[in-house]
Amino acid sequence: MPDIRGKSVSAIAGTVAGCGVSHPVQITEVAGVKLSTPATVDCPTAQALRLWVAQSAAPVIGRDGGGLVQLDVAASYACRPRNRQAGAKISEHGRGRAIDIAGFRLKDGTVISVLSGWDDRKQGKTLRKLHKAACGPFGTVLGPESDGYHKDHFHFDTAQYRSGSYCR
Template identity: 45%
Template sequence: MIVRTLALLSAVALTTCGRGGGEGIDLARAMGLPAEVGAICGNPLILGERIADIGGPGSCGIEDAVRVHAVGKVRLSPSARINCQTAQALYEWTTGAAQPVARQAGTSLTGLKIAASYSCRRRNNASSGKLSEHARGNAVDISAFRFANGETVTVLGDWAGGDWSPMLQTVHAEACGPFGVVLGPRANRYHRDHFHFDISNRSSRYCR
């Protein structure tokens, strides 16, 4: 009987290894997310899966890495490999800033286009200099927003003018809080087509 029980527990562990928590499963299925996706990072509205730690080379890598598919019922495309602190900051910004601004415009935010998440590289893809926060799982880049009314708004195409420019400028500004570093088209030419958000420097934020 004991052997049978241990075998059953082992089978359950194998089938659930890498999954998100049991909480959030119904929401993940309702959103059409993959079967392995559930709630992660202690938040029922961060949907994803735990993945293996990501190693080097050098100082690159993420301990306790996760792959996030959705935050606050907003899908990420593609999914983002980050750590839970970054996932929580993204959730706070999405639900506290981006979604309310979308609703003020008469629609709702349904998706974020992820331009970059984990990547072992230096800042701005330079050949030398400081390591990017992407290399530690501390950063996520967003290049477009998708809405329930069918519209897709891009940083490159809509930042400088048009109906959606005020929305983009507002959500960019309000990221400075959940994130310690916020960069966009005003920062430099490397960020003309996306927002860069990372959780470093939150004690003395840098937002451009």
């Protein structure tokens, strides 16, 4: 079983300066966990997602609800400014280096939603572990406590910072 399922797709030319992906992939599954919709990212981002699912997300969820079967993808490649705010720098989504995850589906049909689960006693504990564990495989990890733009999803990207990962 391959660790990453999907396909290579043609280079994406940016419609705005700073956007575009020279070697994008469209992924549908990582480490045996399906994505709700195909995600277009670059290879390092696909590899970081696979690493996080295999080493953190699947083990954190464990056998709860029969185990993790799907990530609910809120966004992947999109040529747009950060937080969709006019005049802001280009988002890592515009470079194919970001993926947003809104929830986690378990085999029994249970959904652990970032929006409704963050403040729940049981789901909140799980979501906080998932969020914290992403810091390392990803250069930027944002969630409900970072700002109002991320109250309903986790933003993971592979931007590199000299000071290490940025996690909020």
